[in-house]
Structures are given as C-alpha cells and as structure tokens.
Amino acid sequence: MESLKSLSSDILGSLLDLSRSYIQGDYKVLSKVPFSYRNAFSSCVEYMRSKCGKHFSEYSKEVEEENWNSDLKECIIERLKEMDSEYQRQKNKDRLNEMTWRIDVALSTNSLSRVLKPEVQVKLTSGEEEINFHMTVAQFQEFRRQTASLIKDIFAMDQFAFIRNLK
Numbered sequence: 326m327e328s329l330k331s332l333s334s335d336i337l338g339s340l341l342d343l344s345r346s347y348i349q350g351d352y353k354v355l356s357k358v359p360f361s362y363r364n365a366f367s368s369c370v371e372y373m374r375s376k377c378g379k380h381f382s383e384y385s386k387e388v389e390e391e392n393w394n395s396d397l398k399e400c401i402i403e404r405l406k407e408m409d410s411e412y413q414r415q416k417n418k419d420r421l422n423e424m425t426w427r428i429d430v431a432l433s434t435n436s437l438s439r440v441l442k443p444e445v446q447v448k449l450t451s452g453e454e455e456i457n458f459h460m461t462v463a464q465f466q467e468f469r470r471q472t473a474s475l476i477k478d479i480f481a482m483d484q485f486a487f488i489r490n491l492k
Contacts, residue, residue, distance in 0.1 A: 329368050334396040336362070341404040344369035348377070349411075376405055377412065423450040428462075
C-alpha cells in the first residue's frame with residue numbers, strides 16, 4: 326500500500342479503475358496495465374478487495390486513518406463509492422425475490438377416468454424476470470434436497486471464512 330501513496334492521483338485513479346474492472350471479472354484489463362505498474366496494479370486489486378462489501382462509513386473511516394494525501398484520498402473514496410454502488414446494484418439484481426409453488430393434481434382426463442398424478446408448479450421471481458416451470462413430485466423433492474445442500478454448503482463456507490479472518 327505504501328507504494329501506492331507515491332503515485333500521482335491520475336495514475337492511481339487509472340489503476341483503481343482497471344482494478345475495479347479486474348475484480349468484476351474483466352481479466353482483459355491486464356493487457357492495459359503497463360509493465361512498470363504491474364506491482365502497483367496488484368496492490369490496487371488487493372486494496373480494493375479489502376474494502377469490498379463494507380459499508381461506506383467503514384471504508385471511508387479506514388481510508389481517513391491510512392494517511393493518504395488529500396488528492397489520493399478523494400480519488401480512492403470516489404472509486405470505492407462507484408464500486409460499492411455497482412456492487413449494491415448487482416447484488417439486488419441477482420437476488421431471488423420470491424418463490425411460490427403449488428401442487429396440481431389431475432383427477433381425470435378425456436381418455437382416462439382416474440389419473441391422480443400430482444405435479445408441482447414453481448414460479449421464481451428475480452427483479453423484473455419471472456420464471457415458471459413444472460416438475461413431478463420426485464423432481465421437486467430432489468430440487469428441494471439440492472437447494473438445502475447448497476444453502477448448507479454456503480453457510481459452511483461463510484463459517485470457514487469467518488474463522489479464517491479471526492486468525
């Protein structure tokens with residue numbers, strides 16, 4: 326981080342923009358980083374990742390405590406605000422807002438007097454997107470089991486990350 330403090334605000338701003346793109350998955354930006362700034366770029370990526378997911382008041386307080394000069398401080402806080410607002414937008418976009426389901430049972434059809442085949446109708450809503458599908462009860466049970474297993478794994482990973490950060 327100390328190596329970043331010696332950069333001009335223009336260069337640091339460019340490196341922070343490139344590191345934000347890199348963190349968001351655009352790995353092509355590596356070709357835009359001059360060789361002489363690769364170490365500074367790596368430091369920017371590490372620095373931005375350390376601030377990701379924190380509330381504005383937290384990371385702005387941290388930046389204040391890190392003894393940046395005023396130009397660099399403004400540059401960093403501005404880039405972090407942009408990254409934070411984009412993160413919040415993406416987080417809300419990818420969120421599953423609602424899941425509804427119901428069981429339909431066909432009692433009979435024109436050709437059969439007794440069918441009694443249950444079918445599960447599922448509706449998932451995420452933002453403006455809505456997905457409807459149907460499945461058998463056995464498929465629904467497998468869907469429910471896999472979802473529960475995934476949630477359990479996510480909680481285990483969160484717990485592991487929490488424990489790792491304590492050390």
